[in-house]
Amino acid sequence: IAAAELIALGARQARCTGGGVEFESDQEGLYRINYQARLVSRVLAPLAQFDCRGPEDLYHGARAIAWERIFSPGHTFAVFANVRSQTLRHSGFAALRVKDAVADRFRERFGRRPDVDPRSPDLWIALHLEADRATVYLDTSGGSLHRRGYRRQTVAAPIQxxxxxxxxxxxxxxxxxxxxxxxxxxxxxxxxxxxxxxxxPAGYLRRSFGFAFLPDYDNRRWATIKHRADGQIxxxxxxxxxxxxxxxxxxxxxxxxxxxxxxxxxxxxxxxxxxxxxxxxxxxxxxxxxxxxxxxxxxxxxxxxxxxxxxxxxxxxxxxxxxxxxxxxxxxxxxxxxxxxxxxxxxxxxxxxxxxxxx
Ligand SMILES: C[S@@+](CC[C@H](N)C(=O)[O-])C[C@H]1O[C@@H](n2cnc3c(N)ncnc32)[C@H](O)[C@@H]1O
Structure with a gap:
């Protein structure tokens, strides 16, 4: 049902994979999906994929990414890791290696590095490590989309x-x-x-989306998408x-x-x-x-x-x-x-x- 919803919002080539749905989209579709999809938690854009047999591979793979083309030392970032691998079992440690790689790359080029903000970063980086394969993504949602913004009061055991x-x-x-x-x-x-x-729209009350911090962010296009969707209420x-x-x-x-x-x-x-x-x-x-x-x-x-x-x-x-x-x-x-x-x-x-x- 998530794939069908994504297609209805403009996704192409949508196909179900183990833990999610892979699809292609242009920028307009990406904004629309992040704003209107009710059934998906995050929209991740893959940046790089590499073999990873341990912490060193992870560090070098992440450091090889041209982060300076995506953000600058003035921005904040955070890394969220999801690890299912025998060689690297702790997601916290894996996230730390990627964070070090990003910071070191910036420091080497600019003499300074962006700060980490684990709560509300500008740039959300996601790492998936499955067996010996690492994929680094940009989280274009900027944190889970289930946080719609209406649920400020909860009781025990709220449903997601x-x-x-x-x-x-x-x-x-x-x-x-x-x-x-x-x-x-x-x-x-x-x-x-x-x-x-x-x-x-599912994101009607959300204050920000990860895509707004990407270098190709088009504020006018986003405003048009939002205006059109809000007009349907x-x-x-x-x-x-x-x-x-x-x-x-x-x-x-x-x-x-x-x-x-x-x-x-x-x-x-x-x-x-x-x-x-x-x-x-x-x-x-x-x-x-x-x-x-x-x-x-x-x-x-x-x-x-x-x-x-x-x-x-x-x-x-x-x-x-x-x-x-x-x-x-x-x-x-x-x-x-x-x-x-x-x-x-x-x-x-x-x-x-x-x-x-x-x-
Ligand atoms: C698991 S919670 C529901 C959570 C809810 N779906 C949410 O998202 O917050 C179960 C609810 O059933 C309510 N409840 C328990 N016994 C009840 C009863 N006899 N009649 C009506 N509500 C009851 C509880 O007060 C509790 O709020």
Whole structure:
């Protein structure tokens, strides 16, 4: 689905690889994808690839890159490494070797070097080391795109924005029926549903993108792309999207997060137990039930899921429910046969997404 989304935004030759999607794009497409793609985390542009059998190879490979053509000693940078190799096992150490290589190259040529800023650098460099092959990328997103900017308040175990967006996508929802998250936490699922329904670009609230620091950055082109995408934003009907949560702090977080988005006020958020919804007939239900330690210690987790299953059976006739189980073992307690289920690991957990069609 990420490849299809990228193609719709102008990517060419998109093909799925192990951990992502490879594609080609011109500058306009690159800006559009970074601004509008909901399902991808980072858009990385490969700079160099080389054999790497140890720290020295990594250092020399990274130092051979003409960094001075990309940025200057007045900028800041950071290196983020992702390492799956027997020869270099620690991503922190690998990142450090690349950082030293960049700094040494600048120092040799200019007598000074750019500073490192690990939080908010101008230039984001990514290193992938797979077996004996290193690839150095520029992160044109400038940090993960799941940081949309609306989620400033969170509660325990928020779902990742890109996964929430994928759930909206997989549901096939076209803003044509009521969408409800009856255990909304910080409201990620309803925020993503609102953004999809109102065509709010995924990066609408992001303050900066990595591509803005590249030497060929074209501010006028970026402004045109942004203006065009923002011009597509449309209103949603009040009450089309609704949410609820039993915890008052979750309700306040969800309301606060929604308020940052255009038309966020159209989403109703109630404080209530999911069992207090009188009827959700024919609705689309998207939710991510609790799976935390608190509930386990509080006791009857199996009973909690059985009540959710009963609620779906008895009060949600004609509804479709997409439920993300943070831990797959909870699926069996719901007592319903899913139409499908997908393994989706997230946040270090072996989660499952299941779809239930209620008749
Ligand atoms: C895993 S969190 C949901 C996280 C949310 N998707 C987000 O992105 O922040 C589960 C939520 O279920 C809520 N919850 C637990 N029991 C509930 C109940 N009986 N009725 C409604 N909400 C409940 C919790 O308060 C918590 O906010």
């Amino acid at each position: 924005e890109t996964l929430a967006a994928a759930m909206v996508h997989w549901s096939g929802w076209k803003a044509d029926r009521q969408l409800v998250d009856p255990m909304c936490g910080s409201g990620t699922l309803v925020c993503e549903a609102l953004m999809a329904a109102c065509r709010i 449309r209103a949603a009907a009040a009450g089309l999207i609704q949410a609820g949560d039993v915890a008052p702090q979750a309700v306040s977080a969800a309301r606060g997060n929604l308020a940052r988005l255009p038309h966020g006020e159209k989403v109703r958020v109630r404080r209530c137990d999911f069992q207090d919804w009188k009827s959700l007939e024919n609705a689309l239900i998207l939710c991510n039930p609790p799976y935390g330690i608190r509930l386990e210690q509080g006791g009857d987790l199996a009973g909690w899921y059985a009540r959710l299953g009963d609620f779906l059976k008895q009060r949600c006739r004609g509804a479709t429910a997409l439920v993300y189980f943070g831990r797959r073992e909870y699926l069996k307690h719901i007592g319903l046969r899913p139409a499908w289920k997908k393994p989706i690991p997230s946040g270090g957990l072996d989660g499952r997404l299941a779809r239930f069609d209620m008749y």
